[in-house]
Structure formats: structure tokens, C-alpha cells
Amino acid sequence: MSKLTHLDSQGHAHMVDVGQKDDSQRQATAEAFVTMTPETLQLIIEGGHKKGDVFAVARIAGIQAAKKCSDLIPLCHPLMLTSIKVELQALPELNQVRIESTCKLRGQTGVEMEALTAVSVAALTLYDMCKAVDKGMVISQVRLLDKQGGKSGHWQANE
Amino acid sequence: MSKLTHLDSQGHAHMVDVGQKDDSQRQATAEAFVTMTPETLQLIIEGGHKKGDVFAVARIAGIQAAKKCSDLIPLCHPLMLTSIKVELQALPELNQVRIESTCKLRGQTGVEMEALTAVSVAALTLYDMCKAVDKGMVISQVRLLDKQGGKSGHWQANE
Amino acid sequence: MSKLTHLDSQGHAHMVDVGQKDDSQRQATAEAFVTMTPETLQLIIEGGHKKGDVFAVARIAGIQAAKKCSDLIPLCHPLMLTSIKVELQALPELNQVRIESTCKLRGQTGVEMEALTAVSVAALTLYDMCKAVDKGMVISQVRLLDKQGGKSGHWQANE
Amino acid sequence: MSKLTHLDSQGHAHMVDVGQKDDSQRQATAEAFVTMTPETLQLIIEGGHKKGDVFAVARIAGIQAAKKCSDLIPLCHPLMLTSIKVELQALPELNQVRIESTCKLRGQTGVEMEALTAVSVAALTLYDMCKAVDKGMVISQVRLLDKQGGKSGHWQANE
Amino acid sequence: MSKLTHLDSQGHAHMVDVGQKDDSQRQATAEAFVTMTPETLQLIIEGGHKKGDVFAVARIAGIQAAKKCSDLIPLCHPLMLTSIKVELQALPELNQVRIESTCKLRGQTGVEMEALTAVSVAALTLYDMCKAVDKGMVISQVRLLDKQGGKSGHWQANE
Amino acid sequence: MSKLTHLDSQGHAHMVDVGQKDDSQRQATAEAFVTMTPETLQLIIEGGHKKGDVFAVARIAGIQAAKKCSDLIPLCHPLMLTSIKVELQALPELNQVRIESTCKLRGQTGVEMEALTAVSVAALTLYDMCKAVDKGMVISQVRLLDKQGGKSGHWQANE
Numbered sequence: 046m047s048k049l050t051h052l053d054s055q056g057h058a059h060m061v062d063v064g065q066k067d068d069s070q071r072q073a074t075a076e077a078f079v080t081m082t083p084e085t086l087q088l089i090i091e092g093g094h095k096k097g098d099v100f101a102v103a104r105i106a107g108i109q110a111a112k113k114c115s116d117l118i119p120l121c122h123p124l125m126l127t128s129i130k131v132e133l134q135a136l137p138e139l140n141q142v143r144i145e146s147t148c149k150l151r152g153q154t155g156v157e158m159e160a161l162t163a164v165s166v167a168a169l170t171l172y173d174m175c176k177a178v179d180k181g182m183v184i185s186q187v188r189l190l191d192k193q194g195g196k197s198g199h200w201q202a203n204e
Numbered sequence: 205m206s207k208l209t210h211l212d213s214q215g216h217a218h219m220v221d222v223g224q225k226d227d228s229q230r231q232a233t234a235e236a237f238v239t240m241t242p243e244t245l246q247l248i249i250e251g252g253h254k255k256g257d258v259f260a261v262a263r264i265a266g267i268q269a270a271k272k273c274s275d276l277i278p279l280c281h282p283l284m285l286t287s288i289k290v291e292l293q294a295l296p297e298l299n300q301v302r303i304e305s306t307c308k309l310r311g312q313t314g315v316e317m318e319a320l321t322a323v324s325v326a327a328l329t330l331y332d333m334c335k336a337v338d339k340g341m342v343i344s345q346v347r348l349l350d351k352q353g354g355k356s357g358h359w360q361a362n363e
Numbered sequence: 364m365s366k367l368t369h370l371d372s373q374g375h376a377h378m379v380d381v382g383q384k385d386d387s388q389r390q391a392t393a394e395a396f397v398t399m400t401p402e403t404l405q406l407i408i409e410g411g412h413k414k415g416d417v418f419a420v421a422r423i424a425g426i427q428a429a430k431k432c433s434d435l436i437p438l439c440h441p442l443m444l445t446s447i448k449v450e451l452q453a454l455p456e457l458n459q460v461r462i463e464s465t466c467k468l469r470g471q472t473g474v475e476m477e478a479l480t481a482v483s484v485a486a487l488t489l490y491d492m493c494k495a496v497d498k499g500m501v502i503s504q505v506r507l508l509d510k511q512g513g514k515s516g517h518w519q520a521n522e
Numbered sequence: 523m524s525k526l527t528h529l530d531s532q533g534h535a536h537m538v539d540v541g542q543k544d545d546s547q548r549q550a551t552a553e554a555f556v557t558m559t560p561e562t563l564q565l566i567i568e569g570g571h572k573k574g575d576v577f578a579v580a581r582i583a584g585i586q587a588a589k590k591c592s593d594l595i596p597l598c599h600p601l602m603l604t605s606i607k608v609e610l611q612a613l614p615e616l617n618q619v620r621i622e623s624t625c626k627l628r629g630q631t632g633v634e635m636e637a638l639t640a641v642s643v644a645a646l647t648l649y650d651m652c653k654a655v656d657k658g659m660v661i662s663q664v665r666l667l668d669k670q671g672g673k674s675g676h677w678q679a680n681e
Numbered sequence: 682m683s684k685l686t687h688l689d690s691q692g693h694a695h696m697v698d699v700g701q702k703d704d705s706q707r708q709a710t711a712e713a714f715v716t717m718t719p720e721t722l723q724l725i726i727e728g729g730h731k732k733g734d735v736f737a738v739a740r741i742a743g744i745q746a747a748k749k750c751s752d753l754i755p756l757c758h759p760l761m762l763t764s765i766k767v768e769l770q771a772l773p774e775l776n777q778v779r780i781e782s783t784c785k786l787r788g789q790t791g792v793e794m795e796a797l798t799a800v801s802v803a804a805l806t807l808y809d810m811c812k813a814v815d816k817g818m819v820i821s822q823v824r825l826l827d828k829q830g831g832k833s834g835h836w837q838a839n840e
Numbered sequence: 841m842s843k844l845t846h847l848d849s850q851g852h853a854h855m856v857d858v859g860q861k862d863d864s865q866r867q868a869t870a871e872a873f874v875t876m877t878p879e880t881l882q883l884i885i886e887g888g889h890k891k892g893d894v895f896a897v898a899r900i901a902g903i904q905a906a907k908k909c910s911d912l913i914p915l916c917h918p919l920m921l922t923s924i925k926v927e928l929q930a931l932p933e934l935n936q937v938r939i940e941s942t943c944k945l946r947g948q949t950g951v952e953m954e955a956l957t958a959v960s961v962a963a964l965t966l967y968d969m970c971k972a973v974d975k976g977m978v979i980s981q982v983r984l985l986d987k988q989g990g991k992s993g994h995w996q997a998n999e
Contacts, residue, residue: 049248057895058257059899059903098419102279113275119261125602166277264755367565376741377765428594436646476649487638488596494635520658608854687969694969734851735847738914755897806913808953821981823979825971
């Protein structure tokens with residue numbers, strides 16, 4: 046079971062020692078989709094055109110969540126992100142909102158979890174703001190798209 | 205735009221006033237799926253049979269996250285959950301892990317977001333613990349399954 | 364020194380025992396002002412008309428801060444706000460932004476600190492978002508306007 | 523609207539990318555004033571002479587708040603302060619308490635918000651501890667006094 | 682293994698369902714001791730007589746920690762303490778400081794963990810403030826002294 | 841009173857300035873013991889052999905607590921641990937569980953408090969999970985075992 050680096054040789058959880066890793070410029074991009082009824086998306090878009098508040102709140106929630114990542118994910122290292130971006134885009138033809146986040150850091154460990162946490166919490170916030178009209182909303186395709194920096198180098202999701 | 209209750213008549217975000225709502229027994233169940241390679245699932249299962257640590261860590265992370273919900277989701281009310289359960293189940297035939305959480309409360313507001321946050325963070329923790337071997341894992345089908353209590357009564361997801 | 368209720372008879376800090384107080388409907392309203400250059404206010408207003416993002420971010424920060432009050436103010440009781448509103452208003456003739464927050468609770472202790480914390484953190488957020496163009500911004504007149512509920516009843520600020 | 527660095531070209535909030543900035547020694551000093559009745563100040567001073575607890579609690583609250591700055595202010599970068607000082611001084615002739623905080627860091631981004639957050643939360647704590655006797659206390663003149671380090675160099679408040 | 686209530690019938694951790702328990706007035710008292718060199722205790726006492734800052738800081742840390750209990754202890758319920766007291770006492774003849782905390786709540790679950798967390802963190806804070814002069818300090822005898830309320834009634838430690 | 845570095849020349853608490861200290865590789869190890877009845881230990885051991893959940897939960901709680909150290913201990917510096925290990929070991933002949941934690945960092949300040957906080961919170965979690973069967977459990981011998989790095993060099997506890 047040695048391949049799961051968060052477990053030691055006895056299968057016990059620990060926070061992996063990154064102290065000997067070199068600092069490098071790191072970056073990760075993740076995405077998530079929220080599927081809803083056409084009516085719900087329409088409400089968001091109308092609001093979005095006028096005030097932008099639904100997307101603005103979700104964006105802030107995502108940014109804040111990226112900073113809380115090591116508090117949420119037990120074995121994540123605390124780290125000091127140098128950049129967080131969260132973008133939301135309405136896809137009316139698919140009845141979806143797409144969320145993308147890119148996080149950056151110069152440090153000893155990657156920022157994949159921060160980007161994934163940002164899109165997840167932004168998606169949950171979207172759900173929260175619209176659940177009065179649409180409890181059947183579904184969050185899907187939460188995944189890492191791209192990761193750069195560190196010993197393992199550049200990784201990209203398929204297609 | 206009055207249907208989105210988290211926005212006031214001007215489209216500004218606020219935390220909805222629930223002060224006049226009656227207390228009622230509330231309960232919500234949510235689910236999420238994490239898809240991975242057969243090899244990754246095998247590593248988790250083998251670990252799971254012996255030590256259970258991967259699932260144990262994800263379960264704790266989900267429980268803790270449910271308690272942090274109002275800190276993560278900007279317009280959620282702080283509340284005092286009386287029960288949180290998070291279960292993880294390996295589905296080898298689907299190369300998936302299924303996560304389900306049920307939260308309960310006696311109070312003035314529902315606990316859907318708490319259950320959804322629990323499964324989301326448990327899924328992210330699973331990703332974190334396995335990302336060294338499988339960065340292509342995907343979290344999907346994060347959704348509310350069932351909700352009871354409150355004025356809107358019993359709601360169930362389709363099928 | 365018995366009048367300062369947060370200090371016991373020896374002058375030591377403690378969290379006042381409210382266990383014997385009756386629950387009552389409580390409400391508090393606070394305000395704060397941020398003074399800036401006309402150019403800075405103009406930038407906010409222009410942004411505000413189009414996107415509202417500066418005010419949207421400050422509003423969310425204020426709402427979130429009200430929920431964190433007992434974590435920030437050492438002797439505040441943890442409590443479960445039932446409503447939080449934070450409003451921001453540009454006052455071009457005064458080169459100011461006025462911030463007002465109202466918090467509500469049914470409980471054993473007042474919510475003055477929650478409303479004051481909300482306006483303070485919304486004001487700090489405004490400063491943060493504009494400090495690149497105007498480091499001389501000043502936050503002033505942070506005060507309680509109105510407080511209802513509890514044994515001491517209705518209190519209002521002068522004029 | 524490009525001058526407000528926390529908004530991108532579309533007016534959306536993001537956490538500014540500081541990854542390419544050089545580390546430098548940074549320092550910021552902020553102040554705040556709390557105005558109260560002579561009787562309230564007298565109570566604090568008497569307590570202060572004997573036990574110092576009111577000021578001690580406010581000082582600790584301010585120090586703790588500086589460390590929470592990136593959690594409170596949505597677009598602030600997480601950072602690792604190397605020094606935090608918070609001082610409180612009774613000004614009997616003005617019926618005020620003056621609060622000053624200096625924060626330091628070696629890093630890629632300034633610490634103005636940390637110092638401003640420290641004095642704000644110390645002031646709120648003072649209000650909290652004295653509100654049983656004086657709800658009309660007012661927090662004012664919360665401002666940056668001095669900032670050193672970074673590309674923009676040394677900045678000082680007027681007069 | 683059914684006796685450990687935090688584990689379900691499969692040995693998985695969960696947050697016990699207290700939703701059907703009646704509210705009752707609950708109270709718990711815990712203690713801890715910190716043993717140090719006579720010189721260290723003397724430094725604290727001298728400081729204590731003049732300023733009280735070491736004990737004041739530890740007392741605040743303990744109070745704040747009691748409020749964070751459900752965030753620290755994974756299976757603790759979030760709850761709203763109505764009273765927290767933390768007292769520190771120098772015992773020169775034993776080269777010890779004794780810490781005692783009493784927490785109160787009207788609710789569905791006990792407050793033992795809150796009182797134990799308060800004394801533990803107050804003790805750690807004492808260690809932190811004195812470690813420059815005495816790294817060999819030892820925290821011991823952290824235990825529950827008394828617990829009232831709830832179905833199990835009044836419990837007292839031996840002797 | 842100058843020897844207590846967390847107090848300035850007036851006896852006021854502050855966060856010591858470490859900005860001029862050199863970065864060095866730092867490491868600290870701490871231990872704690874939890875004494876219980878033979879029956880309680882037996883329940884943990886039986887559970888431990890099958891599922892490991894009690895130790896798994898305590899281990900995660902300790903790891904998470906180490907990351908929260910600067911939030912719990914008022915004058916601790918925020919820092920970015922590069923490694924956290926928490927181990928629990930049943931000592932049936934002594935009716936005890938021994939907990940040991942080692943934390944590492946490359947930075948300007950030591951990690952003693954992080955290791956001590958980790959073992960303390962792991963011990964509290966053990967108490968929480970077993971308190972339904974054994975309220976008389978006692979946490980003792982919480983102490984620093986070993987500390988390396990920094991100007992003061994290598995320190996080891998006696999015997």
C-alpha cells in the first residue's frame with residue numbers, strides 16, 4: 046500500500062514530509078459543472094446581467110475556500126497561495142454553469158487540492174443560492190484539468 | 205428575481221431571515237461518486253480491508269466539513285447539527301466510491317447544504333489521498349437525495 | 364470594577380453566564396463610514412453600476428464576519444444568528460461609503476457585537492479593494508445605532 | 523476600472539497574483555480610537571492599574587485577528603507574519619483609548635490589512651467589554667499610519 | 682464494540698445522534714496542572730502580581746478554545762456554551778500552576794470536552810509563554826472533575 | 841521579567857519578532873499519555889485490531905490541531921509545517937495509550953507548540969471517544985521530548 050503516499054508503511058495516515066523538496070513555481074486548474082433546470086439558469090443569468098450577485102458570491106466563496114483547503118482536507122499542507130482565480134460561466138445550451146479555478150504558489154507542494162476545493166465550494170454556493178427554486182441541481186465533473194511545477198512536471202487531463 | 209431567496213429585491217445577497225420559522229425536526233441526505241482507475245480502487249480496498257484508513261480519514265473530513273458549512277457557504281445560517289453520518293462504499297464493478305451523508309437538526313432551517321458539503325469534502329479527501337497514483341479521478345453526481353422537515357416538507361430526488 | 368460584566372470580582376476575564384436569561388427576540392443595527400478621495404469613490408461607483416463587485420465582496424465579507432464574531436471577540440458567546448443584512452451606500456457629496464448591518468437572533472444574549480463586527484469587516488474589505496489607489500482611506504463612526512430585545516429593552520443612539 | 527487591482531478586466535473579484543513579486547521586508551502600522559464616557563474610561567483605567575485585564579484581552583484579540591486577516595478579508599493573501607504588536611493607551615483628556623498595531627513580514631505582499639484588522643478587532647473587543655455600561659462608544663479614525671517595503675516603498679499618512 | 686458510542690455497529694466513526702435527547706442544564710468542570718522549575722514559576726508570579734499578563738493570556742486562550750471544541754474534536758457536537766470560566770492558580774510549594782475550567786450549557790449534550798479543551802489549551806499557552814526559559818515544563822493530571830445534567834446525572838472524579 | 845520573551849518590557853503580551861532570524865530546518869517531538877481502565881483499553885484495542893477507527897480519528901485530530909496551533913495559542917507564529925506525524929500506541933501493561941507527534945518545518949521559529957498541540961488534541965479525542973464508558977480517564981505527561989534546529993540547537997528531555 047506504499048503507493049498511497051498519505052499512508053505510512055503501516056497504513057496510518059500522516060502528512061507527507063515535503064521538507065526536502067525544492068521550491069518551484071506551481072499552478073493547478075480545476076473545473077466543475079452545475080446542472081439545473083432552464084428556469085433556474087435563466088434566473089441566474091437575469092440576475093447576472095443586472096447585478097452579478099449570484100456569481101459574485103460563488104466566486105468569493107470559492108476564493109475563500111481555496112485558502113481554507115488545509116483546514117478542510119486533513120492531510121493537506123498549509124501553504125500560502127500567491128494567486129487564486131475562480132470564474133463562472135453560464136452555458137444555456139447545456140443548462141449548466143461551468144466553474145474553473147486556477148491557483149498558484151511558489152513552494153514545496155502542489156496546489157491541486159486548492160483548485161479542486163475552490164470549484165467545489167463555488168458549486169455548493171451556487172446550489173445554496175438557487176435551492177429554493179431547484180433542489181434537483183447536480184454538481185458533476187469535478188476534476189483537475191492541468192497541473193504544472195514540482196518533480197512530476199506538467200500533467201493534463203485527457204481530451 | 206425574487207425567487208432566489210438569498211437575494212433581496214435589489215439583487216443584493218443577504219442571509220435570509222428565518223427568525224419567524226418554527227423549529228422542526230429536519231434531515232437531509234446527499235450523495236457523491238468518485239470515479240477512478242481499477243488500480244486505484246484496488247489500493248483503497250486493500251487498505252480498507254486491513255486498516256480502513258483512507259475511508260476513515262475521508263469520513264472524518266466529511267463530518268468536520270458539515271460542521272464548517274456556514275463558514276464555507278456565505279449565506280448559510282450557523283446551526284447546531286444533532287447528528288452527522290458519512291458512509292463510503294467501494295463499487296468495484298463501477299470503479300467508483302459512493303459517499304452518502306445524512307445530517308439532522310431540530311431548528312429553523314434545513315440541513316441540505318451540510319449534507320452536500322460533507323459528501324463534497326469527503327470526496328475531495330479521497331482525491332487528495334489517492335492523487336499520487338491517479339490524478340484523473342473525477343467527482344460526480346453530487347446531489348441531494350432526500351430532505352425532510354420544514355414548511356416545504358418531504359422532498360426526494362427523482363428515481 | 365463590578366460594572367464591567369466581562370470581569371469577575373477579581374478583575375479576571377470570563378464569559379458572562381447567560382444561562383438563566385430568558386430567550387427573547389433580539390436585533391441590533393450598527394453603522395460605519397469609509398472616507399476616501401472623490402476619485403476612489405468614483406471608481407467604486409462606476410464599478411458598482413456595471414458589476415457591483417466591490418460592494419458585493421464587502422457585503423459578503425461583512426455577513427461572514429458576523430458569523431465569526433465569537434471567534435474574533437474573546438468573551439462573546441457563540442450564537443446562531445437567524446438573519447444578517449449588510450448594506451453599502453455611496454455618498455458622493457461626502458466622499459464616503461456608509462455601511463449598515465442588522466443582525467437578528469432569538470436567544471439569551473444580544474447581537475450588538477455581531478452587527479458591529481459586520482460593518483467593521485465590510486469597511487476593512489472596502490479598504491483592501493481600494494488601497495492600491497488610496498491608502499489614506501479612513502474608517503470612522505463605527506457605532507451601534509439601535510438594539511432591541513433582552514432585559515435592557517430598546518436602546519437607540521443619540522440623534 | 524483597471525485601477526482597482528482586486529477586480530480583473532471584467533470587474534470580477536480575484537486574488538491578485540503576487541507570485542512574480544520579490545520578497546522584501548514589509549511593515550505596516552495602523553491606529554484606531556475608541557471614544558467613551560469619562561466614567562467608562564475611568565473603569566478601564568482603574569482596572570488597568572490593578573489587573574490590566576481589559577487592555578490585555580483587547581491586545582490578545584487584536585493579535586489573534588491579525589493572524590486571521592486572510593480569512594476575514596476575502597481577497598487578502600494568506601501570509602506568515604513574523605511580528606505583531608498591539609498597544610492600547612488611555613487618553614483621559616480626550617475620553618478615548620488609542621490603539622496602535624505594527625505588523626511585519628518578509629514576503630511578497632504588504633501587511634497593511636493585518637495591522638488595520640488588528641486595531642479594528644482590538645477596538646471591537648474594548649466595546650464588547652464595556653458595552654454593559656456604555657453602548658454609545660464610537661470607534662473612529664481607523665487608518666493606516668505608515669507602510670514600508672514592497673515596490674511602492676515608504677508611505678506615511680498625512681500629518 | 683457497541684459501548685464506544687462514537688463508533689457505529691461496523692466500527693465506523695460518526696457523530697452520535699442527540700436529536701431525541703431532552704434539553705437539560707449541563708455543567709462540567711475540568712482541571713490540569715503544569716509543573717515547572719521554581720525559577721519559572723517565580724517569573725510568572727512576579728509578572729502576575731504586576732501585570733497578570735501570563736495568566737490573562739492563558740485564560741483568554743482557554744476560553745477561546747472551549748468555543749472551538751467541536752472544530753478540534755472531530756465527533757463533538759457544535760453547541761452554544763452559555764458560560765465559560767478558566768482560572769489559574771500558582772502553587773509555589775508544588776512548583777505548579779493549577780488550571781480549572783467550568784463550562785455551562787442548556788442543551789442536548791454534555792460539555793465535558795469543552796472544559797477539558799479549555800484547560801488543555803490554557804496549559805499549552807502557559808508552556809508557550811515560558812518555553813524560552815523552561816522547555817522541560819510538563820502538563821499533567823488533565824481530567825474531568827465534575828459533570829452535571831443529562832441522563833447520566835451527576836458524576837464526580839474520585840477523591 | 842525580560843526572560844519571558846512573549847512579554848515586552850512593560851509586561852504586555854506580543855508576538856515575538858522573528859523576522860531577523862535565519863531559516864533553519866526545525867523539528868520537535870512531543871508525547872502524552874492517557875490512562876484508563878483495563879476495560880476501556882481493551883475496547884480500543886479490539887476496535888483497533890479490526891478497524892483502527894479510534895486511533896485513526898485521534899491521529900487525524902492531532903494532525904489537524906497541529907495546523908491550527910497559531911489559532912489556538914495566542915502568541916504563536918503562523919507557520920507552514922512540512923511534515924506532521926502522530927502515532928498512538930496501546931500499552932496494556934500500564935493501562936495507557938501513549939501518543940507521540942513529530943512536526944517539521946524549514947523556517948524562522950520552532951515547532952514545539954505544534955507537536956505539543958497535536959498530542960494534546962489527539963489525547964482529548966481519545967477521551968471524547970471513550971468517555972461514554974470511562975469518564976475517569978486522565979491525560980498526563982504531556983511534554984516536549986526533543987527539539988532540533990534554531991539558534992538554541994538540540995534540546996532533549998531528561999532521561
